Amino acid sequence: MTTYFAPTQDMQFVINELTNISEIATLPAFAEEEIGTDLVEAVLEEAAKLATEVLAPINKTGDIQGITLNAEGVIPADGFADAYQNFIEGGWNGIGCPAEFGGQGLPELINTATQEMWNAANMSFALCPMLTAAAIEAIRRAGSDAQKAQFLPQLVSGEWTGTMNLTESQAGSDLSAVRCRAVPEDDYYRLFGQKIFITWGDHNMAENIIHLVLARTPDAPEGVKGISLFIVPKFLVNPDGSSGDRNDVHAVSVEHKLGIHASPTCVMAFGDKEGAIGYLVGEENKGLAYMFIMMNEARFKVGIQGLAIGERAYQAAREYAKDRVQGRPIGTKSGERVNIMHHPDVRRMLMMMKSQNEAMRALAYVTAAHMDMANHHPDPATRKAHQARLDVLIPVVKGWSTELGIEVASLGIQIHGGMGFVEETGACQHLRDARIATIYEGTTGIQAADLAGRKLHMDNGATMRALIADIETTAKALSRASHDDLTAISQGLADGVQALTEATDYMLGTDDMNAVMAVSVDYMMLTGYVCGGWHMARAAQAAHDHLANGQDSGFHKAKLVTACFYIEHVLPKANALLSSVKKGGTSIMRLTEEQF
């Protein structure tokens, strides 16, 4: 049975040393919160208690028991409803939401650290508030004032939860194929159709469920230009705000899955009888743009899941490696048998896990800080610059971190040896849970296509080039350091910069979009490794400064060594990927369908 310890010291290190938290604290939106190291520490410590004492203990039991569907609807696993009450009573559901709707209005940066904890402690549970947060964001940005007043306070408090209803059997990655119908009637619409794979599409933990649904009105044009977004509550909302009649939307079945067993994945039937009443969000036919608000929010948070599961798997593997006695130290034939942490190859695996987790965390938290600046900085030009950086980074955080999450969870099994392959230790669950994160909210291929096909070209590569220039500045600054580790890090980072520059030149310089798409995942992963290396280098510099100032802590020494490991053993993957990118995927496209 694995336990979870929230790595609050690591989280605070990233927040305090690698992000512009002090600048974020001065933004007008956060002026009243008096955000400083004390507040960050207090929030993280409280969140850690909930994650470790309430959510983590029901992770494995939820995995074993799963959910059930009966005539009343979905029944969550034991302990989930109580944990959810605990979660919302603590105000955690709305910590990143605006105060005007009852939230605590804290920066996304702090919220991101709590997201990491919820997902590491219990990813199935965390999906429910994650989708509520995405629904809140879509209604807040695209809904009418009346819709905001009607739905946001209860969604923010968590009394109601939210869902995202995009997928239909013929419309997965390609949402242009959505067929669900919305027929106008009075001041609402009636929806008919079926959605599949809807996360937390039904449950009894909250009073109401607010579904955000993509559908087509009768005269809508074909394709993505004819999709509209609707709010479809499970229970209609009375004028006084209380829950009224049951709407014609039901979970008709639930999927049996590889992982996240305690998160219901529902087939939702809309309009089996008179039609489900739905309210149009914004204008007709602009639904996909609104849904993208929700998807971007969710994509970033799914990226956090890669990190979170990686951290959980690492902790389990580390504890097992300390405990498991096997063999003797290299070069000795007799004497005490030792724990497996003595073996260099086990250490290699642990370092792979630890260093990639730290790189993922740094990139994710820095990205969250861009979110705060993009959303709240008073100067429009500054907001625009942060938004541009964010647009490029979100597919990387989602695609790269979730791929790494699987790799790290798999290493966790390897460290457990045979015990990793049996369910008892819990290592299997981490890999099973991690596996979905590269699929939902847009597969890795879709994230890579977004980066290489859209984001990179939006400004002719200017945002990516500015990012590369920033990384190069760090590499150059480190090259002047008089410390062997930092000099070595600077050299490795300079090589990474070169790889990303050449890969970007290739991606921008070729007109063959088949070639661009064939190597897009390689390009996205390369970008992730180099961005991760950048922040590991910055972490090394910060740790070195603390050590130089006489803070001789094992924590800072470990940060420096972990950065060295990443630069020596992980970042060189960027060069291998560059070589693949430059081949332009020629062999990928050569076989005919019959030859596969």
Ligand SMILES: Cc1cc2nc3c(=O)[nH]c(=O)nc-3n(C[C@H](O)[C@H](O)[C@H](O)COP(=O)(O)OP(=O)(O)OC[C@H]3O[C@@H](n4cnc5c(N)ncnc54)[C@H](O)[C@@H]3O)c2cc1C
């Ligand atoms: C557990 C779970 C929970 C989910 N939760 C939700 C939810 O809450 N709400 C919701 O609406 N949906 C949800 N989904 C659906 C999920 O978002 C889709 O499964 C996902 O978007 C992929 O769509 P698909 O399954 O139809 O795969 P497909 O689109 O059929 O893709 C199959 C393969 O083809 C590739 N591919 C497809 N098109 C392209 C392309 N243009 N370029 C390159 N590669 C391509 C994909 O990368 C993938 O490898 C969930 C799914 C699961 C399994």
